[in-house]
Amino acid sequence: MLTQESKSLLSDSLSKSGLRSTPQRRHVFDVLLTRRDHPTADEVYARAKTDMASISLATVYNCLETLVGCELIRQVNLEREPSRFCPNLTEHAHFHCKKSGRIYDIDISPEITQSMLSLLPKEYEAQAIELHYLGTGPNE
Amino acid sequence: MLTQESKSLLSDSLSKSGLRSTPQRRHVFDVLLTRRDHPTADEVYARAKTDMASISLATVYNCLETLVGCELIRQVNLEREPSRFCPNLTEHAHFHCKKSGRIYDIDISPEITQSMLSLLPKEYEAQAIELHYLGTGPNE
DNA sequence: ATTGATTTTTAGAATCATTCTAATACATTA
């Protein structure tokens, strides 16, 4: 269940973009916040349906797109695989484990972010940085 | 035309993987080296056909996959767009200009690479790092 | 230099994540 805090974060962000807080959007957001991993749209759909049987895949795609647009979640595109969605809004990189297929969040310090930005010649203006690692993660 | 140097780099790398240096593979490699930008498979196909009318799109995909596997070119996946292919083998990042759609190579110093690697907890073993910037590039 | 085995190319079909379409449902404002 969405906490009161997440609920108002959601409706504030949505209304800032002239959008409505609907049951489906709240539920998709809830699904993302409840298990803080990196599900694909299909997985979000499967999870969402357990508590909202009537939700459609198209709506899940729409909600995810909306949430990404409002910067409430991040969309993670690795290689040619289906997009994944990430509720972690702190600045972080993604580590993609070849063995398990799992994705891990890696914290980034502001200094590293700064030094990555400083690689850019002055004519370039970056709005976002994506840092991905590919390799072998911690085998649990 | 492929220089003698590139030609033997190609056949050495291929035979190291038990693969043959074929006219199609040489030509696709040549196409990539001639204009050092970041074409999609379709664009490579279009360019390749001007000098080898009979080459097929499937073969272009096959050749690109082979060249990537031999680490003679890099495959660049940005957002949900078609893959792009990059003949620049030096360690570098990619800057994706939202306005023009163009991709620019950004040099990375070994120290930055090192500091990015040092972000990882010990249990993680990275085989590759991908660094992407999204923003506005130099307007020519 | 011919046979036989393996690799490569090819055209077209298949795949599959995602987006689009157009109809219905819902919410908000006048």
Add this chain to the structure above:
DNA sequence: TAATGTATTAGAATGATTCTAAAAATCAAT
């Protein structure tokens, strides 16, 4: 409550990529 705009939905369409199966090219070794 009508009128208008916004959201959801099922199913069709899209499009980059991969697969399939057959033909062509290459190679090894007799």
